[in-house]
Amino acid sequence: MITIHPYYTFFQGAFRFAEGKKLTQQQYQYLMLFWGIARSKRNVSLLKLHKDPIRDLVGLPLGPEGALFVSSQEFLDLPKEVQVEFLHQREHQLALSITSVGHTSRSTGNAEPFHDKCDCHWVPTMEGTGLEWDRTRTNFEDYEFWIQYIARNILKPWGLRLEGEPCTFGPTLDGATLFHLLLGLDTSHPTVPRLLKRLANSGKVQPSMLDRLVVMPRFVGNISNPLTAAVFLGDRLLTGWLLANGANPNCFEVVTFSDGDKRVSESSWPIVQASVQGKPCFLKLLLEAGASVHVARGPITRKVLLGSPGTVEAPYRNLREMTSLHLAAYHRLFENVRILVLHGADFRRECDFREHRYKYGDHGESTAKDLRVPRGAVEAGFQDAHERHANFQRFCPAYDVLVEKAVSKALKQYDATVRAAVGKRRFLVLGCLS
Known part of the structure; x- marks a missing residue:
């Protein structure tokens, strides 16, 4: 479920691969690098001379202006513990630490498919069964573009198809409950304790509702x-x-x-x-x-x-x-x-x-x-x-x-x-x- 707030975008749950399919280890690594390295415009002639083994293993082309290039050789040359931390923690991006051949300055803009788009914030789930929000940015405006681009240009060649819950949009939060915004409440405000009390007295609070929230x-x-x-x-x-x-x-x-x-x-x-x-x-x-x-x-x-x-x-x-x-x-x-x-x-x-x-x-x-x-x-x-x-x-x-x-x-x-x-x-x- 995706819920739009006037100032923030919250994503609950994940898109899952149809028929219970999972990513291979190389596919997981590729998607993480696709997320972790800037989608900058690159010189394709130079990139053809530069090794990108993970992309080659998963069978993807360079794409226009190097759109699908992920500089995986430089990633594999990093210390093993740095690689593992990046793949597991998902708390930082590698754009500043990897400057590959043909990787031009961000000032030149993004590669052709990504002109005027924000960075991608979709990552594979930890178990490799789908895609989810990376939880690092609350104003992920181009979420629809990125999920469609990944599905069409990366997942489809791999024989993978995404399935997900229906998405609801709109600043009115139609269909949402207080549980969706519980942790965003300012409990120092005098009205919040009264709201929580009324919610508790409503008899509609079930322990299962408190397990996992947006x-x-x-x-x-x-x-x-x-x-x-x-x-x-x-x-x-x-x-x-x-x-x-x-x-x-x-x-x-x-x-x-x-x-x-x-x-x-x-x-x-x-x-x-x-x-x-x-x-x-x-x-x-x-x-x-x-x-x-x-x-x-x-x-x-x-x-x-x-x-x-x-x-x-x-x-x-x-x-x-x-x-x-x-x-x-x-x-x-x-x-x-x-x-x-x-x-x-x-x-x-x-x-x-x-x-x-x-x-x-x-x-x-x-x-x-x-x-x-x-x-x-x-x-x-x-x-x-x-x-x-x-x-x-x-x-x-x-x-x-x-x-x-x-x-x-x-x-x-x-x-x-x-x-x-x-x-x-x-x-x-x-x-x-x-």
């Missing part, structure tokens, strides 16, 4: 679950409302990539996101609703767009699966540490602090594990922040000493917090048994 992608990136997104945005009112109306505090989904790799998505287990919020009220709301403290997933590593009010869980490196307690310790949020330990979080559980390079262990990923309990995450958080800012402090010899003192102080605070929480937990358990 969101504001520029605010919440790849998060598709409204509860996780509400926590990410730091919206206490909406978080409480969703939980009160049946949203699952232990929601999770597994994403299957085109190469068969499976990972728990960023939408899963909002308690992981709550652990890095400066306000402990989000943890309390989720725990009261029955959220588990024993879950772990790969943390959100970066904001998709600048200006997002959301909180990145691990801003400095692409960590592997982290528990909520590890992340609270990593950010030195000791009140969150106290709450999690009090509710049974395992402060002896180890997580691997190596950089996560997906499943390509033979392409630069260290095989030596870096296992750390949550206490070790305190120091890791300082180390990552220090490495990030060390270049700006290189003329200050005392900087390393200050960091060392800060780490020592934080570790003492962590130890005291855990001891106090464990003591209170034992007291509460004994009280229940007596």
Whole structure:
């Protein structure tokens, strides 16, 4: 479903390939490069001398003014981890990092079919079963042109046909409900709490409605679950409302990539996101609703767009699966540490602090594990922040000493917090048994 707002365009769901067909690995790579590299006007005579192996493998021509050229040889020459990140994360485009032979300046305009058109924002779904919006731009004006162009010039030669739900258009949002715009509401406005109350009292809210909504992608990136997104945005009112109306505090989904790799998505287990919020009220709301403290997933590593009010869980490196307690310790949020330990979080559980390079262990990923309990995450958080800012402090010899003192102080605070929480937990358990 596609819904047009006067200022934004939201896309719900995806176009699927008819008869359940899927993309091959090369077709998936081609469509990602078609999206990721500028559709600039190019010199076809020069392009014929330049290798483009992925395009050749999928049987597509260069097209007028190099419209279908994707500079795949340069892509394949990139480090393997960069290739994998591009294909999996879909958070950046390669137009600035690949300048192929015959790739002219954008100032010369787009190739012939794309004159006066915005960039393409259709990408293959992670599992390769269709096309979906890339969630990076809310004013994707030429969505109809691009889906028709791809269907006619790329998918049709591959024997693929798109199927999708009927689309509804119009700024009046005919047929839409409040659920379509829930995360776009300004809950600081005095009328919004009253609207939410009336909606809850209408008796029409079903938990299944709260599983997956149209969101504001520029605010919440790849998060598709409204509860996780509400926590990410730091919206206490909406978080409480969703939980009160049946949203699952232990929601999770597994994403299957085109190469068969499976990972728990960023939408899963909002308690992981709550652990890095400066306000402990989000943890309390989720725990009261029955959220588990024993879950772990790969943390959100970066904001998709600048200006997002959301909180990145691990801003400095692409960590592997982290528990909520590890992340609270990593950010030195000791009140969150106290709450999690009090509710049974395992402060002896180890997580691997190596950089996560997906499943390509033979392409630069260290095989030596870096296992750390949550206490070790305190120091890791300082180390990552220090490495990030060390270049700006290189003329200050005392900087390393200050960091060392800060780490020592934080570790003492962590130890005291855990001891106090464990003591209170034992007291509460004994009280229940007596």
